[in-house]
Amino acid sequence: MYNVEIDTSAMMRRTVQTVCDIARRPLTGLRVLDLGCAHGHYAFEMAKLGALVLGIEGRETWVKQANRTRQEESRTNVEFVQDDVRNLGKEKYGEFDIVLCLGLLYHLDAPDVFNLVNNIFEVCRDFAVIETHFAAKPTGMQTWRGKQYWGASIQEHAAGASAKGKLKRAGASLDNEKSFWLTKSSLYNILQHVGFTSVYESRIPVGNLYIGPDSAFKIWGHRTMLVAIKGGPQSLRDSLEIPARLKADWPETPADYQFEQYLYEHQSPVIGKITGRVRRFLRRFVV
Numbered sequence: 365m366y367n368v369e370i371d372t373s374a375m376m377r378r379t380v381q382t383v384c385d386i387a388r389r390p391l392t393g394l395r396v397l398d399l400g401c402a403h404g405h406y407a408f409e410m411a412k413l414g415a416l417v418l419g420i421e422g423r424e425t426w427v428k429q430a431n432r433t434r435q436e437e438s439r440t441n442v443e444f445v446q447d448d449v450r451n452l453g454k455e456k457y458g459e460f461d462i463v464l465c466l467g468l469l470y471h472l473d474a475p476d477v478f479n480l481v482n483n484i485f486e487v488c489r490d491f492a493v494i495e496t497h498f499a500a501k502p503t504g505m506q507t508w509r510g511k512q513y514w515g516a517s518i519q520e521h522a523a524g525a526s527a528k529g530k531l532k533r534a535g536a537s538l539d540n541e542k543s544f545w546l547t548k549s550s551l552y553n554i555l556q557h558v559g560f561t562s563v564y565e566s567r568i569p570v571g572n573l574y575i576g577p578d579s580a581f582k583i584w585g586h587r588t589m590l591v592a593i594k595g596g597p598q599s600l601r602d603s604l605e606i607p608a609r610l611k612a613d614w615p616e617t618p619a620d621y622q623f624e625q626y627l628y629e630h631q632s633p634v635i636g637k638i639t640g641r642v643r644r645f646l647r648r649f650v651v
C-alpha cells in the first residue's frame with residue numbers, strides 16, 4: 365500500500381470560480397445546497413461569499429466537525445444536517461438556486477444515482493455543479509424510466525463489510541457495496557432527460573492536484589466537472605421545428621458518429637470502407 369498526500373486546493377478554486385462565473389451575480393442571499401459536504405469546505409467557501417448554505421452529509425463525524433468550524437467562525441448563514449442524500453426532495457428541503465454535487469454521484473449505485481440526478485433537478489432553481497468520476501470504458505447498462513444508461517459497476521466496500529467498517533471509510537458510500545459510474549455520454553443524457561436545458565463542462569481553471577511531498581502536478585484522468593442549467597426550453601420558428609430531432613442523445617461511442625470520418629469515407633468510398641473496417645477492428649485492441 366502507499367500513502368499519498370493530495371492537495372485539492374486547485375479543485376476548490378475551480379469550483380468557486382465556476383459557481384461565481386455561471387451565477388454572474390453576487391451569491392449574497394442565494395440558497396446553495398452542498399450534497400455530501402463532508403467537513404463543509406465547499407459550503408464554507410459559499411457562505412463566505414454570502415450565500416445561505418445547507419450542507420447534507422451522511423456521516424455524523426463529518427457533520428460534527430463542520431458544526432465545530434461553524435461555531436469557531438461564527439457563521440450564521442451555513443447549516444449542516446446529517447442525512448442520506450437519497451432522501452433529497454423538495455418537500456423535505458425546499459428549493460435552492462445552486463446545487464453542488466461534488467465528489468458524490470459516483471458513490472451511488474443504480475437506480476439511486478439516477479434518482480439523485482432527478483431530485484437535484486427537482487430542488488434546483490438555477491444550476492447544478494456536478495463534479496464526478498466517470499466510466500471511461502462501460503461494462504454494463506442500466507435502464508431507468510425506459511432509457512438506457514451505460515457505465516461500470518465499481519466496488520465501494522468489500523463484500524460483506526460491516527456497517528461500522530463502511531462508516532469508517534470516511535470518503536466512501538454510506539452503505540452500498542457497489543456504485544455505478546456513468547459514462548460521460550450517459551451523464552450528459554441523464555441530465556437532459558431529467559430536464560436540464562444545457563450542460564457545460566468546466567475545464568478552466570484547471571482542477572489539478574498536487575501529490576506527495578514534492579507536490580507533483582497531476583490532472584484527473586476520468587473525472588469531470590459539469591454545470592447543468594435549469595433554463596426555459598426554447599423552441600425555433602415553426603418552419604424550423606423538427607421536434608423529434610431536438611432531443612438527440614449523445615451516442616455511447618461518439619467516435620463512430622464523427623462527421624469528419626463520414627466525410628472522409630464518402631469522399632473515397634473504397635478506402636473509406638476499408639479504413640472503417642480496419643478502424644473498427646483495431647479499436648477492439650487499442651481503445
Ligand SMILES: C[S@@+](CC[C@H](N)C(=O)[O-])C[C@H]1O[C@@H](n2cnc3c(N)ncnc32)[C@H](O)[C@@H]1O
Nearest residue numbers: 400401402421422423448449466467535537538
Ligand atoms: C469523496 S467525499 C466528497 C466530499 C466533498 N463533497 C468534496 O467534494 O470534497 C464523499 C462524501 O459524500 C458522503 N456521502 C457518500 N454517500 C452519501 C449519502 N448517500 N448520503 C450522504 N452523504 C454521502 C461521504 O460521507 C463523504 O463525505
